Amino acid sequence: MVNTKDDAVNKKDIIYLLEKIAIYLELQGENPFKISAYRKAAQALETDPRSLSEIDDWSTIKGIGKGTQSVITDFLESGTSETLRQLQEEVPEGLIQLLDIQGLGGKKLARLYQELGIENKADLKLACENHKVAELKGFGKKSEEKILTGLLSLNEQPDRLPFDAVRGVRRSIETALANMAFVERFSIAGSMRRMRETVKDLDFIISTSAPNKVKEQLIKLDHVKDVIASGETKVSVVIEDQFDVSVDFRMVADEAFATTLHHFTGSKDHNVMLRQLAKSRGEKISEYGVENLATGETKTFKSEEDFFNHFDLYFIPPEVREAKGEFEHSSTFNRLVTLSDIKGDLHMHTTWSDGAQSIEEMARFAEAKGYEYIAITDHSKFLRVANGLNEKRLREQRQEIERVQNHFPNLKILAGVEMDILPDGSLDFDNAFLQELDYVIGAIHSSFNQTEEEIMTRLFTAMENPYIKHIAHPTGRIIGKRKGYHVNMEKLIKKAKETHTILELNANPKRFDLSSEWLKVCQEHGVKVTINTDAHSKDTLDFMAEGVGVARRGWLLKDTVVNTWPLAELEAYWKKKQE
DNA sequence: GCCGTTTTCGGCCCGACTGTTTTCAGTCG
Numbered sequence: 001m002v003n004t005k006d007d008a009v010n011k012k013d014i015i016y017l018l019e020k021i022a023i024y025l026e027l028q029g030e031n032p033f034k035i036s037a038y039r040k041a042a043q044a045l046e047t048d049p050r051s052l053s054e055i056d057d058w059s060t061i062k063g064i065g066k067g068t069q070s071v072i073t074d075f076l077e078s079g080t081s082e083t084l085r086q087l088q089e090e091v092p093e094g095l096i097q098l099l100d101i102q103g104l105g106g107k108k109l110a111r112l113y114q115e116l117g118i119e120n121k122a123d124l125k126l127a128c129e130n131h132k133v134a135e136l137k138g139f140g141k142k143s144e145e146k147i148l149t150g151l152l153s154l155n156e157q158p159d160r161l162p163f164d165a166v167r168g169v170r171r172s173i174e175t176a177l178a179n180m181a182f183v184e185r186f187s188i189a190g191s192m193r194r195m196r197e198t199v200k201d202l203d204f205i206i207s208t209s210a211p212n213k214v215k216e217q218l219i220k221l222d223h224v225k226d227v228i229a230s231g232e233t234k235v236s237v238v239i240e241d242q243f244d245v246s247v248d249f250r251m252v253a254d255e256a257f258a259t260t261l262h263h264f265t266g267s268k269d270h271n272v273m274l275r276q277l278a279k280s281r282g283e284k285i286s287e288y289g290v291e292n293l294a295t296g297e298t299k300t301f302k303s304e305e306d307f308f309n310h311f312d313l314y315f316i317p318p319e320v321r322e323a324k325g326e327f328e329h330s331s332t333f334n335r336l337v338t339l340s341d342i343k344g345d346l347h348m349h350t351t352w353s354d355g356a357q358s359i360e361e362m363a364r365f366a367e368a369k370g371y372e373y374i375a376i377t378d379h380s381k382f383l384r385v386a387n388g389l390n391e392k393r394l395r396e397q398r399q400e401i402e403r404v405q406n407h408f409p410n411l412k413i414l415a416g417v418e419m420d421i422l423p424d425g426s427l428d429f430d431n432a433f434l435q436e437l438d439y440v441i442g443a444i445h446s447s448f449n450q451t452e453e454e455i456m457t458r459l460f461t462a463m464e465n466p467y468i469k470h471i472a473h474p475t476g477r478i479i480g481k482r483k484g485y486h487v488n489m490e491k492l493i494k495k496a497k498e499t500h501t502i503l504e505l506n507a508n509p510k511r512f513d514l515s516s517e518w519l520k521v522c523q524e525h526g527v528k529v530t531i532n533t534d535a536h537s538k539d540t541l542d543f544m545a546e547g548v549g550v551a552r553r554g555w556l557l558k559d560t561v562v563n564t565w566p567l568a569e570l571e572a573y574w575k576k577k578q579e
Numbered sequence: 580g581c582c583g584t585t586t587t588c589g590g591c592c593c594g595a596c597t598g599t600t601t602t603c604a605g606t607c608g
Contacts, residue, residue, distance in 0.1 A: 065582080143597095146598095201608090229596055
């Protein structure tokens, strides 16, 4: 491919531009509907499946009109945006990060700028310390204190926390709620329920007929550092953990549980679309139910499913509620992969390399999960730090696997390896040896800083190898910590298709690699995916549930996920590589 | 700024909580 205009400016750049303009307008105290028009335009682009070059008439996209179209054309033609440039002239750059302070929005910031000349953190801090802020109309002593503390904690932790960093807090809260008096039902909600890989906070919905009694218990939960709000229906606290985690609890009567759960699961954009739909039918959705505007009657629902059915929609799973076409496709979601579809786990470690359990133990736990097959895939010799296995030890391990196999008539244990793809592009074992193994994974664990070309050469070598069934954690990223190596995903997916190589969704919550976005692209290109836990201990075999959640977020149908297939079918697919 | 076979003007999703007010604006999700 030669360089086209698409390479210079991509769709994401335009989306980012529109969102940035919205932020600046917010700081100018602009009409909120104008601001949201820019956000909607960005959203519309995000949802439109076409690439940049395939769109010729922008204004036919719903949400993009004359104004946003001219901003886009200007940007495409000149590479910059006059609209944004002007805004940047009028609004100081330093104000933007101040929007992250709790309780400070565009309007208040605009006034701080206009009336006190505040342009950045330092200005704001000084103004608070000199009590200038409290003197402003609409502000007061408490606002000033809040701004000051918000200011101090601004850089202490990232805006969004990695999924894995809040898993523990979620668990302990769920345990507490399960044992809490006056709690009838509860559920996680918010972006955690939607399986986003980073979250801003945790949301829980609780049904109770004694909200005050529950409230008293909530603010006394373990490790509560701060109580942000505690009203009749809403309690917000900050839990002290590895990071400070904000947790919102919503308490409702049981009949409103389903609608409240839906409401606080979001996404916000999904909710807006559904509310618009309701409105066009003469109804109004709130967390308390669906009101018929003609009769004033409010209908509640036993389940979210009933709620969707009321609008003549099939159930839309939480993972796909992102206003990215889920309403149009609601009839296909009953075919999304589920945990009960999973028949095996094709990536796990034992004490032979860096795992905590023996082969026999792993087999026992896998059998308890009802699996039909697993692959034991310890590291290969290159990975010394993980006690990687050489040819000799792998042959010994096969004997042990065969011994264990005799005790598990209903579970096929494949003798495999997670083989390193070496920095020079060669593989850790030759083909003569690889053909002795039942299952070979290709993986990169070294030289992360190589150029895209070097990385792609390594990956392509592995994919062209007839014995390598799948590529483990294809990008090598650790969410919130490490970007991963320089993979060109489009090329990787194309190559996977050509070579019948399966790509992994590594279900370790630190990784979720591939991401749901790329999984979707895989499926669109007919590339098969395997969801594996990469378990290093018995408990981490449970990552499968979260992996399936990420797969669902990527709209993966059961058929795309090869470890939902019976073993015979899987073996037939592997043969394609050797043809 | 966007949209429209009820509308080219007047709407635009809805409600809780807080702080500053004394009936409400701003923020948040």
